[in-house]
Amino acid sequence: MPAEASAGHDDSAEGGLRKVARVVLLDPEDRILLLHGHEPDDPADDWWFTPGGGLEGEETREEAALRELAEETGITEVELGPVLWRRTCSFPFAGRRWDQDEWYYLARTTVTATRATALTELERRSVAGARWWTCQELSQAHETVYPTRLAELLRRLLDEGPPAGPVTLDTEIV
Secondary structure, eight states, rough: OOOOOOSOOOOOOOEEEEEEEEEEEEEOOEEEEEEEETTTTTEEEEEEEEEEOOOOTOOOOHHHHHHHHHHHOOOOOOOEEEEEEEEEEEEEEEEEEEEEEEEEEOOOOOOOOOOOOOOOOOHHEEEEEEEEEOHHHHHHOOOOOEEETTHHHHHHHHOOSSOOOEEEEEOEEE
16 A cells, blocks of 8 residues: 555654555546556555655644655646545555554645655565556556545545645555
C-alpha cells in the first residue's frame, strides 16, 4: 500500500501513529490523480493511491499536503480545500509495518502534466508513475486502490460536494 510511506519523513506521532496528509486532487474534468506504487522488491505487488505523505518537523497537515503534492507530482498550482476524510491504517511495506493517521484534503488544479521532482530514495524504488482517473474508470478498475472505497467516496464527493466536516473512514489493516 505505500509508496505513500516516504522514507526520511517523520514517523513519530501521538499514539504511535504517523501523521499523514493526502490530497484528493481533481482537474477541471473532475478526474482524480492517483500514483502507481509497488513493493520496492516486487513490482507485481502494486496499487494506486492519492499523493501525500508524512509531516516533517513542525509543518501543518496543510503544508505537508502541498509539499508532498509538489514533490510527488510537480503540481504547485492548486486550490487546497477542506479535509474530506480521515483514516487510520496499518500495512506492511518495504520490510516494516506502517501505522498512519491520514487526513485527505480536497484540492483542485488546472495543471494536468505531472513530473515527480523530489522523491525520496524509497519512493524512487516504489512509485511507477501517475494517472488521472475518471470516477467511472475508478469504479470499474480491477487494480487495488487505497483507500479501498475511493470510487464510492469520489462519486459521493462529485454528486454532493464536500461533507460538512471530515468523514471518518473505516480503519484499514493489511
